[in-house]
Amino acid sequence: MSTTAHGESAPVADRGPRPAPSPAAKKIGGVLGWFDDRTGLAKPVRYLMHKVFPDHWSFMLGEVAMYSMVVALLTGVFLTLWFIPSAGHVEYTGSYIGLNGIHMSEAYKSTLDISFDVKGGLLIRQIHHWSANFFIAAVGLHACRIFFTGAFRKPREINWVIGTILLLLACIEGFAGYSLPDDLLSGTGIRVMEGFVQSAPIIGSYLAYFIFDGAFPGEAIIPRLYIAHVLLVPAILVGLVAAHLVLVVVTKHTQYPGPGRTNENVVGFPVMPVYAAKAGGFFFIVFGIIALTSALVTINPVWMYGPYDPSLVTADSQPDWYMGFADGALRLLPGWLEFSALGYTLSLNLALGSIVLLPVAFGLMGAYPFLEAWVTGDKREHHLLDRPRNTPTRTAIGMAAITCYLVMFLAAGNDLMAIKMGLSINDITRVLQVLFFLGPIIAFIVTKRICLSLQRQDRELALHGRESGRIVATPDGRFYEAHEPIDKYTMWNLVDYDAPKPLELTSGEDARGVKSPTAKSEKRRAAWSRFYFSDRIPPVTPGEVAAAHHDGHGHEAIEGGHREAVGSGSHSAGH
Amino acid sequence: MKALAARRRHPAALIALLVVGLITVGGLFAVLSPMQRAQAGAPQVSAQDVEAGKKLFLANCATCHGANGQGTKTGPSLAGVGAASVDFQVGTGRMPLAAPGVQAQRTEPVYFNQTQIDQMAAYVTSLGPGPGIPDEKYASGQGGNIARGGEIFRVNCAMCHNFAGSGGALTRGKYAPPLKDIEGKHIYEAMVTGPQSMPVFNETNLDPEAKRDVIAYLHFLDKNENPGGHALGNFGPVGDGFFFWLIAIPVMLGAAVWLGKKAA
Numbered sequence: 098m099s100t101t102a103h104g105e106s107a108p109v110a111d112r113g114p115r116p117a118p119s120p121a122a123k124k125i126g127g128v129l130g131w132f133d134d135r136t137g138l139a140k141p142v143r144y145l146m147h148k149v150f151p152d153h154w155s156f157m158l159g160e161v162a163m164y165s166m167v168v169a170l171l172t173g174v175f176l177t178l179w180f181i182p183s184a185g186h187v188e189y190t191g192s193y194i195g196l197n198g199i200h201m202s203e204a205y206k207s208t209l210d211i212s213f214d215v216k217g218g219l220l221i222r223q224i225h226h227w228s229a230n231f232f233i234a235a236v237g238l239h240a241c242r243i244f245f246t247g248a249f250r251k252p253r254e255i256n257w258v259i260g261t262i263l264l265l266l267a268c269i270e271g272f273a274g275y276s277l278p279d280d281l282l283s284g285t286g287i288r289v290m291e292g293f294v295q296s297a298p299i300i301g302s303y304l305a306y307f308i309f310d311g312a313f314p315g316e317a318i319i320p321r322l323y324i325a326h327v328l329l330v331p332a333i334l335v336g337l338v339a340a341h342l343v344l345v346v347v348t349k350h351t352q353y354p355g356p357g358r359t360n361e362n363v364v365g366f367p368v369m370p371v372y373a374a375k376a377g378g379f380f381f382i383v384f385g386i387i388a389l390t391s392a393l394v395t396i397n398p399v400w401m402y403g404p405y406d407p408s409l410v411t412a413d414s415q416p417d418w419y420m421g422f423a424d425g426a427l428r429l430l431p432g433w434l435e436f437s438a439l440g441y442t443l444s445l446n447l448a449l450g451s452i453v454l455l456p457v458a459f460g461l462m463g464a465y466p467f468l469e470a471w472v473t474g475d476k477r478e479h480h481l482l483d484r485p486r487n488t489p490t491r492t493a494i495g496m497a498a499i500t501c502y503l504v505m506f507l508a509a510g511n512d513l514m515a516i517k518m519g520l521s522i523n524d525i526t527r528v529l530q531v532l533f534f535l536g537p538i539i540a541f542i543v544t545k546r547i548c549l550s551l552q553r554q555d556r557e558l559a560l561h562g563r564e565s566g567r568i569v570a571t572p573d574g575r576f577y578e579a580h581e582p583i584d585k586y587t588m589w590n591l592v593d594y595d596a597p598k599p600l601e602l603t604s605g606e607d608a609r610g611v612k613s614p615t616a617k618s619e620k621r622r623a624a625w626s627r628f629y630f631s632d633r634i635p636p637v638t639p640g641e642v643a644a645a646h647h648d649g650h651g652h653e654a655i656e657g658g659h660r661e662a663v664g665s666g667s668h669s670a671g672h
Numbered sequence: 673m674k675a676l677a678a679r680r681r682h683p684a685a686l687i688a689l690l691v692v693g694l695i696t697v698g699g700l701f702a703v704l705s706p707m708q709r710a711q712a713g714a715p716q717v718s719a720q721d722v723e724a725g726k727k728l729f730l731a732n733c734a735t736c737h738g739a740n741g742q743g744t745k746t747g748p749s750l751a752g753v754g755a756a757s758v759d760f761q762v763g764t765g766r767m768p769l770a771a772p773g774v775q776a777q778r779t780e781p782v783y784f785n786q787t788q789i790d791q792m793a794a795y796v797t798s799l800g801p802g803p804g805i806p807d808e809k810y811a812s813g814q815g816g817n818i819a820r821g822g823e824i825f826r827v828n829c830a831m832c833h834n835f836a837g838s839g840g841a842l843t844r845g846k847y848a849p850p851l852k853d854i855e856g857k858h859i860y861e862a863m864v865t866g867p868q869s870m871p872v873f874n875e876t877n878l879d880p881e882a883k884r885d886v887i888a889y890l891h892f893l894d895k896n897e898n899p900g901g902h903a904l905g906n907f908g909p910v911g912d913g914f915f916f917w918l919i920a921i922p923v924m925l926g927a928a929v930w931l932g933k934k935a936a
Contacts, residue, residue: 154925154932161924193899195892197819212899219900230916231924238925281826281835282908375931382927390920395900396912401836403826411830411908412840412848418913510910512841521774521845 150372151352151365155242160376162235163338164383165228170335172225173327179215181207182277182323184316193400201279201404204319208278208399223391229274230396231387233267233419240264240462244495246482248351249466250475256344261463263337265455266330268419273326275397275417279319282397284405285414287318289424296447314407354481354593356586363480415509422458425508426450429530462498472625473597486555487594489548490629496544497537504533545632552634558583559591559637560645596633600626717794725795728788732768741799746772753865754802755793760861762789774845775868806860810880813856816888825886828873836906837890842869853894856887 118126133139150156183203189196191206192213211218240260243249249257272290276283291313295301310317349363358364366372402411416424427450434445469491470476485492507514508529515522562580569579583591602623606612613619679685730739736747743749750757761767763786765779784792793805813821826835829851834840837851846869851859860883866872873883904911 152932154929157928157932161928195818195822195889195896199819199823223900227916227920230912231920234916234921235924238921281830375934379928379931382931383924386920386924386927392901394902394904394912394915394920395898397909398836398898398900398903398906400899401906403822403835406826409826409830411826412832412834413838413908413910415909417909418916421909421913510913513907513910515841515845516839516847519845521843522841523844 145346146369146373147367148346149363149365149367150350151358151363153353155246156350157379158235158239158242160379161383162232162239163342164380165232165235165387166334166338167380168228168384168387169225169232170331172221172228173331175221176211176225177327179207179211179218180204180277180323182320184279184314184319195400196403199404202319204277204279205399205404208280212400220388220391223394223396224388226275226396227391227394228387229267229271230417230419231383233264233271236260236264236267237419241495241499244465245485245492246351246353247479247488247491248482250479251470252348252478253344253351254466254470256341256348257466258463259337259341259344261459263334263341264462265459266334266337270326270330270334271417272420273322273330276322277319277326278397278399279405280399280402281405281409281411282399282402282414284314284407285410286416287322288313288407289416289427292444292447293451296444297452298441298443298448314405349480351480351482354484354590356589358481360478360480413513418506421509422502422505423451423454425505425511425529426454428508428511428526429505429533431530458502469629472622472629474600474622474626475597481593483594484590486548486551487596489545489552489632492548493541493545497541500536500540501533504529504536508533549632549634555591556634556637559588560641592636594636596635597626597630598633599623599630717790717797721791721794722798724788725791725793725798728784728792729795733792736769741796750796751800752802753796755790755797755805756803756861757865757867758793758796759789759805760858760865760867762792763855764858766867775847778849803861803864806857806864806883807880808857810884811857811860811887813884813887813891816881816885818885818889818892820882821885821887821889821892824878824882825889828878829886832870834906834908836893836903838906851890854890856891859883859887859890 129139181203185203186200187203187206189199189201189206189209191209193209196209208222211222213219243257243260272286276287276290291305291309294305294308297304305313308318308321309315310321350365352358352363352365355364403409415421427447430446430450432446434449435447436443436445483491485495508526511522511525511529514520514525562582565579565581567579568576570576600623602620603613606616729737729741733741733747733750736744737750738744738747741750758767761776762784763782765782766776768783769776770779796802797804825837829837832840832842832848833851834848839850840848842848848870862870863873863878863883863886864875878886898906904915
């Protein structure tokens, strides 16, 4: 790949007359030419190699996700060479004396063998598990970046939906993975999953029998989860990741606003050689951090849990952190939500935290771009990112959602919080139950106020410049603090954003008094628009800057070159 | 010897000497300290012991348990709790209770030496028969079947004490304490007497061999180095997630920010 790239990028790099290619380059060129004659790949590869990407650390979160996925795939292949997905009954005779002679399933025994008797097996197992953790975390953080910068807006809604599905699939893939070893913890997790399925009204128990091929636990669930974990879900994951990347190329990468960056261009560096080196190096950094973590820190010590037995459970039975929010929801839901009606038992205490929570949470997430687009009525393409403060309501909604998630997440660890902080688990649960409803509201208000304050500060800075701390006495005895104007690069960042006004509600009926069929929907949209945009800090206009400079505050500082600096900066605000 | 003499003025020599000195003194203290001395076997009880135990009892326990150990509003009757109970509660520093709370906690240091504890145990036994001090043969866990002990532990203990004996939460601030580095005798006594929220595992429920195996398993966990690196306290996935989000993810983000800052 990289040699191809060298060959392709040579004409661009050279400005002057081209030197004669070396014999080695000729040879490589010949081989590549052979391939190009048969595939016609030179053109698309050249296009990709010259593709320009903008630079920012937050754009690398998606890369972390992709690289972690690659690491998980590679190590997963290694594990399949030894793992036996079977509930078959065997006696353990391996090297871990803590389980010597204990009866267990082949799945658990082979996991122990990978950990203790396969060379490097434990390290690979831990790399596999940690890389999966990094994958899911990076997908989540990447999604946060996309959300708070508004990168999901047209034309990238499809990619947002794909990303949402990827996040859900990643969680499912992780669950299927840690359920495979058939240790006490994973069996408990599968038991909880069975409860989720059974809580579906009417069809629940039939569905559970279908999934487990009979009563829990049966012998079918491990092979079935295995095929889902190593074939079905990974295939969909890889396919969707590919589609995700193609769409990034097609729609181009977004960029943060800045001098010279517009909705029509992409300012950055080409893939070859800059990003090929940077991203290639970053792969090894990611792999290195995962390997280091795996070498130093145990994850899922299956040998400690012992084989699964449906009659047993251990304290600290929790899912991996990415399923924690669902476990937390179960811990928060009060028991009286399970009741019988008309001869049927309705387990809302389970159903609300699982078969309702998961579709609703991921559904809302996937639908958000469309909801926001409906409210704003914005049909334009957006390639420039928003600074989170410049979209206060969206940022506040995001923080409220994260707060809601965090409350459920923390609730999953309520027992450990109780011991470690010397508190009562009952009190913690009660507090979190209240916070589940109150927390998001507080987070919404606080975040929105912080965003608005930051915007006001930006406005102040754009209008009056930076406080210099220099007190000036005028001949007529007045004192004022001199403000220094900010340079145009900073200015650009402060004034280049949209602040839509709330939509005005039209009367809803025409001149003859006939009601518009869309009146109701328009009314609703106007209400939402007010919710989003009634608190708005408009960006500074060139006129306002000029006025500020004449009102006596800043006139002393606006001389010569400074005027030009401010003028050109604020000019950009108008576009 | 010559090499050693040549390096005697090396800057590190002083530090090395200090380390050797500290280890020697600390080791001697650990060996000779009266607190660490484990008493083997069931103690011989005499009338003098009972008398001395009564004196200790009146001075330290009677406020709550009553002058004759009959119990008061603040403390239960001690008739029939047995020597095992006294040895466990006092020997782990849970009694005398420093302050009323949801649960008596293990405290260090223990305020009584083993002789005094035995005297109090003799007095309490004189109030009514109960479980005695366990036989060292079983309580030491020596020769126990580790794997069988692990199985018994998972069946009977793990739901509260966690799979690795890291402890766990109970309702309203009560908890199952961690079982790391606990003397076998105290584990045995806890099983026989069922202190606080713990159920009693009597000799018909778990025979002495089973108890020995459990102790052997716990001592195996104490000694066994975790094969996969740092165990993060063996608190299950919550511990993993805690480490992951507080250390591993910041490191990863730090790497991204660092590389992002590098001019391309």
